[in-house]
Each structure stands twice: as C-alpha cells, then as structure tokens.
Amino acid sequence: MIDFKGIHKTYPGEVPLHVLKGVDLHIDEGELVSIMGASGSGKSTMLNIMGILDDYDEGEYRLAGKLVRNLDDRTEAIYRNKLIGFIFQSFNLIYYKNAMENVALPLYYRGVKRKERNDLAMEYLDKVGLAEHWHHLPMQLSGGQRQRVAIARALITHPKILLADEPTGALDSKTTQEVMDMLCEVNRKEGQTVVIVTHEQEIANQTDRRIFFKDGVIYKDER
Amino acid sequence: MNDLINEVLTSMKSNRQRIMLTGFAIAWGMFSLVVMLGSAGGIQKGMFKSSSLDMPQYTTITTGKTSMAWNGMGTDRLVKLTLDDAEALERQRFDHVDDVFPVFSQPALASCVNDYLKTALTGCAPGYIVSQYNTILRGRDINATDLQERRKVCVLSDRLCEELFGGADPVGWRLNFDGNSFLVVGECKSRHDYSIVEAFAPISTVMAMYSPDDPALGMIQVTYSGIEDLGELQRLTSSLRGFLSPRLMCSPKDNKALVIRNDFETVIGLSKILTYMGVFVWIIGIATLITGVVGVSNIMLITVRERTRELGVRRAMGASRGSIIRLVLLESVIITAIFGYIGMMLGIGMTQLLSAVLGGVIPYFTDPTVKFSTIIGCNIILILAGIAAGYVPARRASHCKIVDALIAR
Numbered sequence: 274m275i276d277f278k279g280i281h282k283t284y285p286g287e288v289p290l291h292v293l294k295g296v297d298l299h300i301d302e303g304e305l306v307s308i309m310g311a312s313g314s315g316k317s318t319m320l321n322i323m324g325i326l327d328d329y330d331e332g333e334y335r336l337a338g339k340l341v342r343n344l345d346d347r348t349e350a351i352y353r354n355k356l357i358g359f360i361f362q363s364f365n366l367i368y369y370k371n372a373m374e375n376v377a378l379p380l381y382y383r384g385v386k387r388k389e390r391n392d393l394a395m396e397y398l399d400k401v402g403l404a405e406h407w408h409h410l411p412m413q414l415s416g417g418q419r420q421r422v423a424i425a426r427a428l429i430t431h432p433k434i435l436l437a438d439e440p441t442g443a444l445d446s447k448t449t450q451e452v453m454d455m456l457c458e459v460n461r462k463e464g465q466t467v468v469i470v471t472h473e474q475e476i477a478n479q480t481d482r483r484i485f486f487k488d489g490v491i492y493k494d495e496r
Numbered sequence: 497m498n499d500l501i502n503e504v505l506t507s508m509k510s511n512r513q514r515i516m517l518t519g520f521a522i523a524w525g526m527f528s529l530v531v532m533l534g535s536a537g538g539i540q541k542g543m544f545k546s547s548s549l550d551m552p553q554y555t556t557i558t559t560g561k562t563s564m565a566w567n568g569m570g571t572d573r574l575v576k577l578t579l580d581d582a583e584a585l586e587r588q589r590f591d592h593v594d595d596v597f598p599v600f601s602q603p604a605l606a607s608c609v610n611d612y613l614k615t616a617l618t619g620c621a622p623g624y625i626v627s628q629y630n631t632i633l634r635g636r637d638i639n640a641t642d643l644q645e646r647r648k649v650c651v652l653s654d655r656l657c658e659e660l661f662g663g664a665d666p667v668g669w670r671l672n673f674d675g676n677s678f679l680v681v682g683e684c685k686s687r688h689d690y691s692i693v694e695a696f697a698p699i700s701t702v703m704a705m706y707s708p709d710d711p712a713l714g715m716i717q718v719t720y721s722g723i724e725d726l727g728e729l730q731r732l733t734s735s736l737r738g739f740l741s742p743r744l745m746c747s748p749k750d751n752k753a754l755v756i757r758n759d760f761e762t763v764i765g766l767s768k769i770l771t772y773m774g775v776f777v778w779i780i781g782i783a784t785l786i787t788g789v790v791g792v793s794n795i796m797l798i799t800v801r802e803r804t805r806e807l808g809v810r811r812a813m814g815a816s817r818g819s820i821i822r823l824v825l826l827e828s829v830i831i832t833a834i835f836g837y838i839g840m841m842l843g844i845g846m847t848q849l850l851s852a853v854l855g856g857v858i859p860y861f862t863d864p865t866v867k868f869s870t871i872i873g874c875n876i877i878l879i880l881a882g883i884a885a886g887y888v889p890a891r892r893a894s895h896c897k898i899v900d901a902l903i904a905r
Contacts, residue, residue: 354814
C-alpha cells in the first residue's frame with residue numbers, strides 16, 4: 274500500500290535541515306502502524322509525504338501502486354481526496370461550519386450533491402456517536418468530540434489509508450482511549466490501513482507494528 | 497456552482513463585520529461614481545439645453561470665391577446666392593428646417609427731422625425679425641404685402657428709436673434711408689441683453705434701392721428646430737451644402753465658396769469642455785472605486801491570512817489550487833457585486849432625488865440621471881473590480897504549502 278524507497282527530504286534554509294536520510298519502508302494494506310520518535314526525528318515529515326501534503330527530494334514513493342512524483346496539482350488533490358483520510362492533533366475543523374458540514378467537506382470536493390453528502394455525514398456522525406450534535410460548531414464541542422468529528426470526516430470518503438498525526442495529543446486519557454478504540458475498530462472492521470504518528474508508548478502498544486525514527490532514519494521496526 | 501456560492505456565503509456569514517466594512521468601501525466608491533456621472537451628465541444636458549436656447553437656432557449661408565476647381569471650372573470664381581436659391585431651399589423642405597430667409601443688408605444713413613445716424617438697413621422677409629430673437633414692441637412686423645408691393649416701410653430696433661426719437665413711439669413717423677423716405681411701421685427689441693442700431697425693411701424694396709441690376713443676396717438664413725445634438729446639426733449642414741453646391745457650381749468641399757455657419761465653434765468648444773468634464777468625472781469616479789477595490793483586496797489578503805489553516809485543511813481534504821482560487825475570487829466578486837450594486841442603486845436613487853429636487857431650479861443642471869449603458873458599464877466594472885481585488889489574495893492562498901498552512905496560527 275505504502276512503499277518508500279530511499280526517501281530523502283531536506284528543508285532549505287541558511288542551514289539546510291536534512292530530515293529524512295534515505296528512508297525505506299513498506300506498509301501493507303490493512304496494517305495498523307504507529308511511527309514513533311523524538312521531536313525532529315522526521316516522523317511527521319514522513320507522514321506528510323505519505324499524505325502528499327509535502328514533497329520529497331530523492332527516492333521513490335508509491336501509494337497504492339501509483340508513483341507519487343511530480344504530480345500535477347489536480348491529480349494530487351484527487352489522490353488526497355480518494356485515497357487518504359487525515360486526522361490531526363489539533364483537529365483542524367473549520368470553525369464556522371457545524372459538525373455535519375465539517376464531516377461532509379471531503380465529499381464537497383468529490384462533487385457529491387449537498388443532500389447526499391449531508392445524509393452521509395449524518396451517518397458517519399452517528400457512527401462516532403455524535404449524531405445529536407450535528408448542528409454544533411467546533412467551539413461548542415469538547416476535545417474528544419472534535420476529534421471524533423475529525424475521524425468521521427476522515428472516514429467519510431472510504432480512504433485506503435488513514436493518516437493520524439498525534440491524534441490523541443490534545444486529549445485526556447479517557448478520551449484518548451476512546452479515539453484509539455475507534456481507530457483500531459476502523460482498521461479491524463473496514464480493513465483500512467492506519468498509520469499513527471505518536472510519541473506515546475501506550476498508543477503505540479495498541480498497534481500491530483511500531484516503527485521508530487531517529488535522526489531521519491528508521492532504526493527499529495517491530496511487530 | 498450553487499455549492500460553491502453556498503460555501504462562499506457560509507464563509508461570509510461568519511465574518512459579518514469584516515464584510516460590512518469592506519463592502520462599505522465598495523458601496524461608497526460605486527455610489528460616488530454614479531452620483532458624479534449623473535451630476536456631470538446633468539450639467540452636460542443643462543448646458544447643452546441652455547446653449548441651444550440662448551444661441552440662435554439658425555444657420556447662415558454666405559458665399560465667397562471658389563478655392564477648389566469643380567467640373568472643369570477653375571478657382572477664384574465669385575459665387576453668388578440669389579432669391580431663386582432661397583426659394584429652392586424652401587421648396588426642398590429639409591428635416592428640422594422651419595424657414596428660409598433671404599437677407600440683403602446694407603449700411604445706410606438714417607435721418608429724421610431732428611437727427612441722423614449711420615445704421616444697417618436689412619432687407620428681409622416676414623418673420624425674419626422675430627427669428628433674430630426680437631420681439632415687436634410697437635406696431636407690426638413686415639408683411640407679405642410689403643414684400644410684394646415693395647413698400648417703403650421699416651421696423652426699427654429699440655436702440656435706433658432711442659437714438660433718433662428719444663424713446664417716443666416712432667410708429668407712423670417717416671425716416672429717410674440714404675434719401676429714400678420710409679414709413680416706420682414697428683419697433684422691435686432684442687431678447688438678448690444687447691441691442692444694435694438696426695432697421696429692417698422688405699428685401700424687395702432694399703434690393704431695388706441698392707442693387708437693382710444684381711440679384712445677389714447678402715446671405716440666406718435657415719432657421720431650424722428639434723435638433724438635440726451636434727450630429728444632427730452637422731447632418732443638416734451637409735444636406736444644405738449638398739443641395740446648394742451644384743446650384744452654385746462649386747465643390748461641396750469648398751468651404752470658402754459656400755460658407756455655412758452654425759456657431760459651431762462655440763458649440764463644439766462647449767461640447768469639448770463637456771466631454772473633458774465627463775472624462776474627468778470618470779477618472780475621479782474610477783479612482784474612488786479603485787480605492788474601494790484596494791480596500792477589498794487588502795481585506796481579502798487579511799482574510800486569506802486568517803484562513804490559511806482552513807485553506808490548508810481544504811487542500812488536505814482534496815481541494816485543488818484552482819478550487820481555492822475560485823473560492824477566494826468568488827468571495828471577492830460577491831462582496832464587490834453585492835455592495836457595489838447597493839452603492840449603485842443608492843447612487844441612482846440620489847440622482848433621481850437630485851433630478852426631482854434640483855431639476856429646473858439650478859441653471860445648467862437638467863435631468864442628472866445615468867444612462868442604462870452606463871449602468872451596464874458600472875456592472876462590468878464591478879465584476880472586474882471584484883476579480884482584480886481577489887486575484888492576488890487568491891493566488892497567494894493557492895500557492896501556500898499545505899504543511900505550512902496546517903500549522904499556521
């Protein structure tokens with residue numbers, strides 16, 4: 274599903290920062306993977322490249338068999354919309370849209386009609402237990418509820434991969450477990466590939482595979 | 497498209513205060529443009545109307561020597577107008593032409609019992625005196641019988657009466673012109689502020705006195721009505737020239753052989769001033785609008801900056817650069833169009849109010865309303881302004897890196 278071969282990434286600047294130094298990684302379809310590492314180890318950069326949110330300098334990245342390299346903006350947008358679902362630490366919900374509209378957003382960019390996408394959004398809100406909060410704005414929801422809205426938004430397009438960047442970083446322990454249960458369930462029931470970037474060992478322990486980053490390279494990959 | 501508009505409106509609803517402030521700048525710009533255009537148009541119309549009323553509504557036709565060869569005939573030929581030409585013009589019945597007056601004017605020494613004075617004796621037909629913006633103060637105008645019977649009767653200008661009769665009623669008195677005794681049948685007064693020393697008599701009488709063997713007239717005067725603009729006046733002039741040139745055996749392009757004067761210089765000069773004024777008003781109006789557009793552009797830049805993270809999220813969810821550009825541009829166009837339209841309607845309302853309150857009260861200010869074509873032009877300007885205001889912010893928004901956008905504060 275995800276295939277990295279010799280991926281390099283350097284951030285330019287007065288002192289260029291070589292973040293990824295020839296990463297080789299293969300993640301199969303349906304895996305539940307966590308990526309761990311200290312700050313600046315390159316784990317988030319890795320996730321961004323996986324999600325086609327950032328580009329890489331050298332190497333080869335294949336996503337679902339497709340080479341992700343020098344794609345035009347439109348194709349990138351289509352890949353992001355159809356293949357990938359994102360969950361962010363800070364939820365990244367649009368503040369003036371209610372829960373239902375936030376969940377429905379990816380379908381808008383897929384050209385789904387409003388009624389259809391709202392119905393589907395309600396269905397996914399129901400799955401995450403927030404159907405009755407559909408009309409609430411993000412600021413009217415708790416942190417856990419916001420993240421559940423974000424998960425519903427990530428799932429609504431049936432993406433092949435779910436990329437979660439510190440999804441529980443802003444949550445308390447009880448809510449953290451709820452979110453993790455949800456992600457594990459998605460992986461188990463839907464067979465979706467889930468990649469979680471985290472620095473919490475407890476989170477990582479709940480995944481089937483743990484990849485450890487250090488100084489821009491993978492130094493441990495355990496199952 | 498409905499979805500896109502809905503997206504934009506939802507975003508706009510969340511930023512009402514910003515939108516209102518931005519919109520006010522555009523509405524004010526468009527309001528100013530419409531009111532200024534309307535007012536300038538009102539002044540233009542008022543000045544044209546006033547100038548049409550104040551200036552003689554006639555064309556004078558005189559002749560001179562040919563300056564161009566025509567039909568095998570050389571230059572320097574003296575071209576002469578005759579009564580036949582005047583009658584032919586009359587028969588032709590040109591559009592807008594009311595009357596054709598043959599005129600023969602001669603300097604003469606006018607004398608009565610008490611005094612004498614050098615004056616102009618103008619031989620003319622009935623109606624000519626009135627056509628010269630005179631009113632008959634006492635007595636009567638020259639009539640057809642005077643003309644037919646070559647009567648020695650005359651109508652004096654009020655100034656001539658003042659000079660020779662000391663303001664007393666001159667009707668019934670006799671006056672000599674170069675030794676020929678004329679009966680004064682009337683006194684006229686110019687409607688202009690000025691008056692000249694002048695006397696009028698039947699053209700048949702005056703020509704018989706001063707030019708018995710030469711049928712050449714001094715000039716032909718053509719009065720017209722219903723002409724609203726310079727184009728129509730120029731068309732009439734061309735028609736007259738086209739008709740008379742072959743009769744007078746001169747080239748229609750020979751402006752020295754056949755001189756047709758409409759006080760064009762004054763009218764054209766005035767027209768040019770009014771045109772420049774119109775252009776100036778457009779420049780001022782557009783400049784005001786540009787100020788509004790720059791305001792919108794600035795606010796859109798701030799908006800894009802504020803919404804960087806949102807736009808990043810949208811791109812992560814599958815929005816292409818194009819769709820982000822469309823989103824920002826459409827918001828800009830909608831803000832500009834809605835508030836511009838409000839400004840335009842208020843501006844039109846204001847011009848209507850000005851028209852109702854000030855029309856006919858202030859001199860040189862008539863119907864200060866804007867034309868439909870101007871409204872269409874303003875609408876096009878609005879859309880272009882919206883696109884112009886949104887373009888830079890939209891480009892900036894679309895070129896922001898997604899990873900940077902997602903961590904923007």
